[in-house]
Each structure stands twice: as C-alpha cells, then as structure tokens.
Amino acid sequence: MTSEPLTTRPAAGPTYDAPAPPVGRTPRRGRRRSAQGSPSWVLTIAILAAVAYFLLPLWWLVVASTKSNADLFSSFGLWFADDINIVQNLQDVFTFQDGIFLIWGRNTIFYAVASAVGAAALATASGYAFAKLRFRGSTGLFAVILGAIMVPLTALAIPTYLLFARVGLTDTPWAVILPSLVSPFGVYLMRVYAEGAVPDSLLEAARIDGANEARIFFSVALRLLAPGFVTVLLFALVATWNNYFLPLIMLNSPEWYPLTVGLAQWQATSQAGSGSQALFSMVITGSLVSIIPLIVAFLFLQRYWQSGLTAGGVKQ
Structure with missing residues (x-):
C-alpha cells in the first residue's frame, strides 16, 4: 500500500507573454x-x-528713497547711489511744513480703518442675509448689487459730491468715510462665502433651541464668517488707503488730506518749480513710508485673507 503525499502542487496554468x-x-x-x-x-x-x-x-521705490534730488536724475534707477540719504529724507518728510505728513498719515489711518470696519460689517450682514435668509425681492436686489460692481467709482464721484454739498458734509471726514462704506463686491464675496461656510443644519438647530435671527447671526454665524470678514476688511482697507479721486474732490483743507492727496500736492509743487526746494525725494520717501502699514496689515492678516478667498468657493 502506497501513501500519497500530504501536499500536492497545483498544475501550472497556461502562461501568456506580455505584448511588446x-x-x-x-x-x-x-x-x-x-x-x-x-x-x-x-x-x-x-x-x-x-x-x-x-x-x-x-x-x-526702496532704492530711490535713499537718494537725493540730484542723484535721482544722475544715477542708475535700480541701484543705490554713492551717498545714502535715507535718514535725511525721512527727517525732511516728517518735519516739512510743521510735520503735516504726520497729520496726513493720521487722517489716512482714520479714514481707512473706519471705512474698512464699516464696509466689512455691512457686507458680512448683507451677504449672510442673501445667502441664508429668504425674503421677497432678494433675487432682484442682489442683481442690482451685482450691477453696481460694474459701475466705476469715478462715475459716482461728481453725483456724490453734489449730494454731500447739499447736506453740508463736504470738507469733512464724513465725505470720505460714508461713500467708502458701500462695497458691492464685498456683499457678493460674503454671500458666496456664507453659502459654504455656514451649514443650514446649524442654523436650524439654533432656531429649534429658540434663538432669534439676530442672536443666530451674532452668536453662531459671525464666528464662522470671520475669515471672510477679514478678507473684505483688507480689500476695503486697501481701497480706502489708496483712494485719491474721492478725497481730492471732497476735501479743500490740507489738514483733512489723506496721504494720497497730500503727496500729490507736494509732487505738483515740485513740478511747478514754486519754491527753492525740490520735493521729489520727499515724495518718493513719503510714498515708501505710506505703504508700510499696508504691508504690515497683510503680513498679520494673511492667513485669514487666504482662507477667506478659498473656503467660500468649496461646497461643503
């Protein structure tokens, strides 16, 4: 009697060569x-x-701010001159005309911060209302806001001036702040962001718990809309900081000028040749100083700005 092996090897199947x-x-x-x-x-x-x-x-701009008036026109524009005059230029900027540059800087900060916070708050509330609340005429009203984005601000400057002149608000800070509070693009951006950032289930849970719409917005939705709020705030801050045409036609007194209008007045004085001192180096150095606060603001609020731009476009 022969015993069979405990393990058997399966028969090998047909092999196929991989096609070349x-x-x-x-x-x-x-x-x-x-x-x-x-x-x-x-x-x-x-x-x-x-x-x-x-x-x-x-x-x-950085290189030119280190040069004197003579070196601006006699040296290579993208490299430093032999003499570095940045300290002297800064002293001239902050001491010229009894330090009026500091007054212009204070005005600019006040205009930009007040306008940016107000515009971001209004845009956040409006965008949330269009995205999460249902009311009659919302579609048509939002279409009007989208159409307002296409209207250039310069086309509205003269009508705005006539309106403010009628109520006696020209040559006051309100003439710069109030028009800057309206941001149609901010409303559009916040509606897109609120659609994806605020879940409807969270709002329904708050309504079931008995919270009214105002409490839901300030206690629940506003925390989720913080990145979008910062994004609109940055856009409004830059727009108001760099605004030139509106303050130019609204303001007459130099003590209310922002930096844009004040530096333009120095530039016009240099080109006209009235006076013994050319102000080209002061204008350039003042321009460099004027953009430093914007750079600092972007560096500190960069993460909120990036998340606000991207999170609203992703549907959750």
Whole structure:
C-alpha cells in the first residue's frame, strides 16, 4: 500500500507573454512625464516673471528713497547711489511744513480703518442675509448689487459730491468715510462665502433651541464668517488707503488730506518749480513710508485673507 503525499502542487496554468510595446511608441508613463515636464517649466518662468513685475516697482521705490534730488536724475534707477540719504529724507518728510505728513498719515489711518470696519460689517450682514435668509425681492436686489460692481467709482464721484454739498458734509471726514462704506463686491464675496461656510443644519438647530435671527447671526454665524470678514476688511482697507479721486474732490483743507492727496500736492509743487526746494525725494520717501502699514496689515492678516478667498468657493 502506497501513501500519497500530504501536499500536492497545483498544475501550472497556461502562461501568456506580455505584448511588446509597438515600435516607435514610448511607454505611457514616460509620455506623461515628458508632457508634464514642459508645462511646469513654462509655469515656473511665468510665475517668476509675474513676481519680478510686481516687485520691481517696490525695489525701485526702496532704492530711490535713499537718494537725493540730484542723484535721482544722475544715477542708475535700480541701484543705490554713492551717498545714502535715507535718514535725511525721512527727517525732511516728517518735519516739512510743521510735520503735516504726520497729520496726513493720521487722517489716512482714520479714514481707512473706519471705512474698512464699516464696509466689512455691512457686507458680512448683507451677504449672510442673501445667502441664508429668504425674503421677497432678494433675487432682484442682489442683481442690482451685482450691477453696481460694474459701475466705476469715478462715475459716482461728481453725483456724490453734489449730494454731500447739499447736506453740508463736504470738507469733512464724513465725505470720505460714508461713500467708502458701500462695497458691492464685498456683499457678493460674503454671500458666496456664507453659502459654504455656514451649514443650514446649524442654523436650524439654533432656531429649534429658540434663538432669534439676530442672536443666530451674532452668536453662531459671525464666528464662522470671520475669515471672510477679514478678507473684505483688507480689500476695503486697501481701497480706502489708496483712494485719491474721492478725497481730492471732497476735501479743500490740507489738514483733512489723506496721504494720497497730500503727496500729490507736494509732487505738483515740485513740478511747478514754486519754491527753492525740490520735493521729489520727499515724495518718493513719503510714498515708501505710506505703504508700510499696508504691508504690515497683510503680513498679520494673511492667513485669514487666504482662507477667506478659498473656503467660500468649496461646497461643503
């Protein structure tokens, strides 16, 4: 009697050879790498060109602020002169005309902060209402707001001046702050952000618990809308800080000027040649000083700004 083995090896099945790639064709993986390699270099070069395009004027401003009036026209524009006069230029900026540059800077900060906070608050409340509340005429009203984005601000400057002149608000800070509180783009941005950032289930739970709409907005929704609020605040801050045409037609007294109008007046004085002192170096140095607060604001609020731009566009 013979015993069979305990383990048996299964019979080998038929084997198939992998088909050889056609002659003249490269493997698919290699083609994908080569297809992705070329656009990456193109995008890198495009990004570097864009960075250079935006940083080159800032570099010129930093270099020019270290030069005297004579060196501005006799030395290379993108490099420093032999004599660095940044300290003297700063002293001239802050002491010229009894330190009126500091008054212009204080006015600019007041106009920008008041307008930015007010515009962001109104845009946040309006965007939340359009996104989460249902009321009659909301679609038509939002369409009007979208149409207002297409209207340039310069087209509204003269009617706004006539309106404020009728009520006696010209040559006052209100003439700059009140028009800056209206931000149609901020309302649009906050509606898009509120659609994705505030869940409807959370609002329904708050309503079931007995909270009214005002308490829901301030206690629940406003915390979720904080990144979008900061985003609109930054946009409004930059727009008001750099606004030139509206303060130019609204304000007559130099003590109410912002930095944009004040530096333009110094530039006009230099070009007219009235006076013994040319103000070109002071205008450039003052321009450099005027953008430092904006850079600081963006550095401190950058994370809120980035999340506010991206989170609203992702549907949850």
